Amino acid sequence: MRSSQLFTKTLKDAPSDEVAKNAQLLIRGGFIYKEMAGVYAYLPLGKRVLEKVIQIIREEMNSVGGNEISLTALQSSDVWKLSGRWDDEVMDVWFKTNLANGTELGLAPTHEEPLTKLMKSYIRSYKDLPVYPYQFQIKFRNEVRSKSGLMRGREFWMKDLYSFSRTQEEHDTFYEDISQAYFRVFERLGLGDLTYKTFASGGSFAKYSHEFQTLSPVGEDTIYLNKEKGIAINEEVYTDEVLAELGVTKDELEEVKAVEVGNIFTLGTKYSDPLDLKFTDENGESKSVIMGSYGIGPSRLMGLIAEHFADDKGLVWPEAVAPFKVYLVSIGEAATDKANELYEQLTTAGVEVLYDDRDERPGAKFADAELLGIPYRVTVSERLLEGGKFEFTPRSGGESILLTPEELLAKLT
Amino acid sequence: MRSSQLFTKTLKDAPSDEVAKNAQLLIRGGFIYKEMAGVYAYLPLGKRVLEKVIQIIREEMNSVGGNEISLTALQSSDVWKLSGRWDDEVMDVWFKTNLANGTELGLAPTHEEPLTKLMKSYIRSYKDLPVYPYQFQIKFRNEVRSKSGLMRGREFWMKDLYSFSRTQEEHDTFYEDISQAYFRVFERLGLGDLTYKTFASGGSFAKYSHEFQTLSPVGEDTIYLNKEKGIAINEEVYTDEVLAELGVTKDELEEVKAVEVGNIFTLGTKYSDPLDLKFTDENGESKSVIMGSYGIGPSRLMGLIAEHFADDKGLVWPEAVAPFKVYLVSIGEAATDKANELYEQLTTAGVEVLYDDRDERPGAKFADAELLGIPYRVTVSERLLEGGKFEFTPRSGGESILLTPEELLAKLT
Numbered sequence: 165m166r167s168s169q170l171f172t173k174t175l176k177d178a179p180s181d182e183v184a185k186n187a188q189l190l191i192r193g194g195f196i197y198k199e200m201a202g203v204y205a206y207l208p209l210g211k212r213v214l215e216k217v218i219q220i221i222r223e224e225m226n227s228v229g230g231n232e233i234s235l236t237a238l239q240s241s242d243v244w245k246l247s248g249r250w251d252d253e254v255m256d257v258w259f260k261t262n263l264a265n266g267t268e269l270g271l272a273p274t275h276e277e278p279l280t281k282l283m284k285s286y287i288r289s290y291k292d293l294p295v296y297p298y299q300f301q302i303k304f305r306n307e308v309r310s311k312s313g314l315m316r317g318r319e320f321w322m323k324d325l326y327s328f329s330r331t332q333e334e335h336d337t338f339y340e341d342i343s344q345a346y347f348r349v350f351e352r353l354g355l356g357d358l359t360y361k362t363f364a365s366g367g368s369f370a371k372y373s374h375e376f377q378t379l380s381p382v383g384e385d386t387i388y389l390n391k392e393k394g395i396a397i398n399e400e401v402y403t404d405e406v407l408a409e410l411g412v413t414k415d416e417l418e419e420v421k422a423v424e425v426g427n428i429f430t431l432g433t434k435y436s437d438p439l440d441l442k443f444t445d446e447n448g449e450s451k452s453v454i455m456g457s458y459g460i461g462p463s464r465l466m467g468l469i470a471e472h473f474a475d476d477k478g479l480v481w482p483e484a485v486a487p488f489k490v491y492l493v494s495i496g497e498a499a500t501d502k503a504n505e506l507y508e509q510l511t512t513a514g515v516e517v518l519y520d521d522r523d524e525r526p527g528a529k530f531a532d533a534e535l536l537g538i539p540y541r542v543t544v545s546e547r548l549l550e551g552g553k554f555e556f557t558p559r560s561g562g563e564s565i566l567l568t569p570e571e572l573l574a575k576l577t
Numbered sequence: 578m579r580s581s582q583l584f585t586k587t588l589k590d591a592p593s594d595e596v597a598k599n600a601q602l603l604i605r606g607g608f609i610y611k612e613m614a615g616v617y618a619y620l621p622l623g624k625r626v627l628e629k630v631i632q633i634i635r636e637e638m639n640s641v642g643g644n645e646i647s648l649t650a651l652q653s654s655d656v657w658k659l660s661g662r663w664d665d666e667v668m669d670v671w672f673k674t675n676l677a678n679g680t681e682l683g684l685a686p687t688h689e690e691p692l693t694k695l696m697k698s699y700i701r702s703y704k705d706l707p708v709y710p711y712q713f714q715i716k717f718r719n720e721v722r723s724k725s726g727l728m729r730g731r732e733f734w735m736k737d738l739y740s741f742s743r744t745q746e747e748h749d750t751f752y753e754d755i756s757q758a759y760f761r762v763f764e765r766l767g768l769g770d771l772t773y774k775t776f777a778s779g780g781s782f783a784k785y786s787h788e789f790q791t792l793s794p795v796g797e798d799t800i801y802l803n804k805e806k807g808i809a810i811n812e813e814v815y816t817d818e819v820l821a822e823l824g825v826t827k828d829e830l831e832e833v834k835a836v837e838v839g840n841i842f843t844l845g846t847k848y849s850d851p852l853d854l855k856f857t858d859e860n861g862e863s864k865s866v867i868m869g870s871y872g873i874g875p876s877r878l879m880g881l882i883a884e885h886f887a888d889d890k891g892l893v894w895p896e897a898v899a900p901f902k903v904y905l906v907s908i909g910e911a912a913t914d915k916a917n918e919l920y921e922q923l924t925t926a927g928v929e930v931l932y933d934d935r936d937e938r939p940g941a942k943f944a945d946a947e948l949l950g951i952p953y954r955v956t957v958s959e960r961l962l963e964g965g966k967f968e969f970t971p972r973s974g975g976e977s978i979l980l981t982p983e984e985l986l987a988k989l990t
Contacts, residue, residue, distance in 0.1 A: 171644050171699055171708035171741075197695050199649045205695060206647040208710075214647075231584050234619040234627075236612045237650070237715065238672075238732045259651075261674040261684065263731075264721045271674065271684075282610050282618065286584055295584035297621075302650065302715070308677045318676075319651045328584075 165488070166507075167520045170194075172207050174532050185382070186471035187313025189479050193536050195470075195487075202310025202318035209536070210466075212487035214321065217462045217469075218300050220352050220484065221323050224345040228338070230298045230325055235278055237304065239270040243277040246438045257305035271304035276457060279326050280435040287453060290330055290445050294338065298325030300462065312384065314467025315423060321463040327456040330443065335454045339428065342458050346376055346426050353465060354473070354482035359425065360396035362387050363406065369432025372401065376460075377422035378468060385424055388417040396422075423468050431455040473560075479537030480559055488518040490576060491538035493529045496546035503544040506554070506569070513577045534559065542572065578901070579920075580933045583607075585620050587945050598795070599884035600726025602892050606949050608883075608900075615723025615731035622949065623879075625900035627734065630875045630882075631713050633765050633897065634736050637758040641751070643711045643738055648691055650717065652683040656690040659851045670718035684717035689870060692739050693848045700866060703743055703858050707751065711738030713875065725797065727880025728836060734876040740869040743858065748867045752841060755871050759789055759839050766878060767886070767895035772838065773809035775800050776819065782845025785814065789839035789873075793885060796834035803829050836881050844868040886973075892950030893972055901931040903989060904951035906942045909959035916957040919967070919982070926990045947972065955985065 172194030179198055182188050187204070190196045195210030206214055222232065238261075244250035250270070252258055259271040272278070279297065286292060303322045310316050325342070329335040343361060350359040359378045366372040377387050377396060386399045395412055407413060433452040436442070441453045466485070473480040483489060490510060494503030507519045518538060520529045526545075533541045543555040553566040556575065567575065585607030592611055595601050600617070603609045608623030619627055635645065651674075657663035663683070665671055672684040685691070692710065699705060716735045723729050738755070742748040756774060763772040772791045779785040790800050790809060799812045808825055820826060846865040849855070854866045879898070886893040896902060903923060907916030920932045931951060933942045939958075946954045956968040966979040969988065980988065 169642065169644070171696075171705070171710060173699060173705075175698060194699075197698070199651065199691065200653050203649050203651045205649050205691075208644045208646055211645055211647055229582065231582070231621045232624055233621055234624055236616050236618050236732055238612065238616045238717070240613050259674045259682075261672045264719050269672075278612065278618075283584075285588060285610070286586060286607075292584070292586075297584060304651070306677050319649055 165518055167518065167522050170208055170518075172209065174535050182313070183311055184313030184315065184467070184471075185474065186315060186467040189474055189535075190314070190467070190470055193479055196314070200318075202307060202316060202320075204314060204317070204463075209487045213466055213481070213485050214462060216485040216487075217353065217465050218321070218323070221349050221460055221462060222300070224349045224352075225296075225298050225323065225325055227348075228296065228341045228345045229294075230296045233297050233299050234301060235272070235275045235282075235299055237271050237302065239272050239278060241268060241270065243281045243439060244270065247277050247435055248438075249277065257307060259304045259306050272301075273303055273305045274322075274457075275299070275301075275324055276326065276431070276435045276455075277439065280439045280441050280455070283328060283453075284439070284441055287328060287441060287443050290443055293443060293453065294327060294329040294334055296325055296327050296338070298323060298458075312382070312467070314463050314470070315382070316384070317463060320461060323460045323462060325458040327458070328441075329454045329456070330445065330451070332454060335430065335456055339430065339456060342428060343374070346428070346458075346460070349460065350376065350378070350425065352484055353469060354484065355425070355465075355469070358472075360387070360389060360394065360422075362396035362398050362422075363401055363410070364398040364427070365400050366430065367434065369434055370430035373427060373429045375424045376426035376428075378425050378472075379420055380423045380468065380472060381421055382471060383421035383423040385422050387420055387422045388414075389420050390416050390418075423464070425465055425468060426458075426460040428458045429456060431457055474537070477531075478535035481537045481539060483539045486537070486539050488516040488538050489540060490515055490517045491533040491536065491541045492517050492519040492544070493526065493533065493541060494521075494544045495526045498546045499544045499549060502549060506542070506544060506572075509569075509573070510576065513573065515576050540576070578931055580931065580935050583621055583931075585622065587948050595726070596724055597726030597728065597880070597884075598887065599728060599880040602887055602948075603727070603880070603883055606892055609727070613731075615720060615729060615733075617727060617730070617876075622900045626879055626894065626898050627875060629898040629900075630766065630878050631734070631736070634762050634873055634875060635713070637762050637765075638709075638711050638736065638738055640761075641709065641754045641758045642707075643709045646710050646712050647714060648685065648688045648695075648712055650684050650715065652685050652691060654681060654683065656694045656852060657683065660690050660848055661851075662690065670720060672717045672719050685714075686716055686718045687735075687870075688712070688714075688737055689739065689844070689848045689868075690852065693852045693854050693868070696741060696866075697852070697854055700741060700854060700856050703856055706856060706866065707740060707742040707747055709738055709740050709751070711736060711871075725795070725880070727876050727883070728795070729797070730876060733874060736873045736875060738871040740871070741854075742867045742869070743856065743864070745867060748843065748869055752843065752869060755841060756787070759841070759871075759873070762873065763789065763791070763838065765897055766882060767897065768838070768878075768882070771885075773800070773802060773807065773835075775809035775811050775835075776814055776823065777811040777840070778813050779843065780847065782847055783843035786840060786842045788837045789841075790835035791838050791881060791885075792833055793836045793881065794834055795884060796836040798835050798837055800833055800835045801827075801830040802833050803831075809835075836877070838878055838881060839871075839873040841871045842869060844870055887950070890944075891948035894950045894952060896952045899950070899952050901929045901951050902953060903928055903930045904946040904949065904954045905930050905932040905957070906939065906946065906954060907934075907957045908939045911959045912957045912962060915962060919955070919957060919985075922982075922986070923989065926986065928989050953989065
């Protein structure tokens, strides 16, 4: 894409009420726009990043048998009353609204109840199980405070998968499979080394749930970590009993801040019982379906990646989620033809290029390239044309090098 | 995909309160699920159809310079008060809700106001124009009645593009360009012959707006049509004056029912003036930006396509939006290996196949193939194996024919 086709431009300042570094940088780069605290629009560059994060998660959910769907934001109260979560005292993040006829509706903060009800149309027999529907959807949560940019939204993107299994064993096997899929997601996003599967409180049907916590000084959670053993414990279950069970002692653990980037729960029959989701087993007996739920926040991940990799010049996107792979700059009139040609060559070869074709000083273009955090800057300048070379500059550090057209193409494709 | 991986199954009946044929068929086929009137979840098959409709629209919007974004559902009242549309008397489809601190918010039924405000960050000079941001987003409209299935939703998918231009001439040129893009969309969706650009009321800044109306007996709109001249007039502007201006007489026009599948509006400075969106022109003068808005409803289109092409056996998807191209059925134990092999061959060749690998009677499989409306059924049966042939049956009618593997591949790839 040419910069001239992009309606956004970099901004000198983020709104003064924006305190989160991720949102400040993303707003200055033109990735997002702040509608209100915790509510952000995605502009063309931001939409591209978000879609890449979503696509990575989608591929990994499909790899464990996920079936993509899309549930609704508007919710009638009936199923939530059956589970007891309609009450604002029980679930304190509801946005509620009304139909024209006065009927009260809610905006879904999560989807266990409506999906459990929906599955009653499709689950009858053991032959219909197990199944793993999931969705990418905008969730609404009426947070009292929302000051962490994309990392705690009132309106935000969520991937939620739900498992419906016949037995505890079948559930446990899937729980382990999706744990591995989650690790693959964080690995592909460049957060693998920093992300730990963390013991957290389990609810009525399991001793523990698990959170995937990424170490970060701006994390809202406190966890206790032993990196060598790969053991992490959320402070909510940091008790002598749990430590003994996991075979670690307090002096082996360090207290660190972390961001919850995913969570997985064994739900047992918490929702299938009140909503009466049963199946007939091989012996003709009626049994409750065993459920689990598995969340990842793509918009929170985008904020965390923005915040984690940034340096004092701006964003530094990992290649897997960068809005473009190459930021192409031409310097001087005489370089324009060559830059146009290279742009065509690279895009034809399938390389995603943002071509800064604006009539701007080189310094301004370089500063934008750095703020936007595109992985590789390629400069075509009059000075280097004679030697037939291009300048290749990795955003993540390291020296600029000079490459022939062939070397450049080999490096980028 | 194998049927056994799909958690939905065909249902004998739609909910008794569902009166729209499109929703009845889509629910029976397992494409959608009714959450409440006008609010539907998309199940795996329905999600595939919706995404194909969206992708066709996306390609055509990109072809006229569109820049994809994603605005927010939650809206603060400020900008809507400036335009005068916060008032429920003025815009009677608002869903409103409240932040935890009591501040009233709305759920966006459309996005002229927030986008106009957003563009103030990016439009300063004539060099920043024209621009064409667009989005696919869930809109919320608190309709009093919602009985037309996907064709009138309270929560539904909308593509809305907004144009920001320097002059009326620049606006007019784009208005014509996007009209052509709209025609291409409806053509690709199989509705080209049935869809007419229709004169409708224009508002304060233009004599007319235009609707794209698809002829349908279940349409909620009445238009007056001259097919030969390609002139269509919405009843709201069906006056002697308009007829004279368009050079047609009443006896040349037939009264027909139609579904509004798209609309395009010249907004002039209706929103840019109250929200103070200005630019500096080539002479240093400050001018108001000229705007337009352009909507298409992907979910409504999905409902209309479902309803329009259906026959007494079920859905009949045009190939461009079908969830799969081929419905593969094997009959008899001995055919299984050959069917598996063909499934691998076709999917490897990039053909989207739904492989009915269930342990079911052939009659049940054929009935499902027809209800789901997949364009081509391919049957692998013991009886035909010896001759090395497959049975190829188009869903849209015509005889089944026998094809060799080579002929089949040539036909499908």
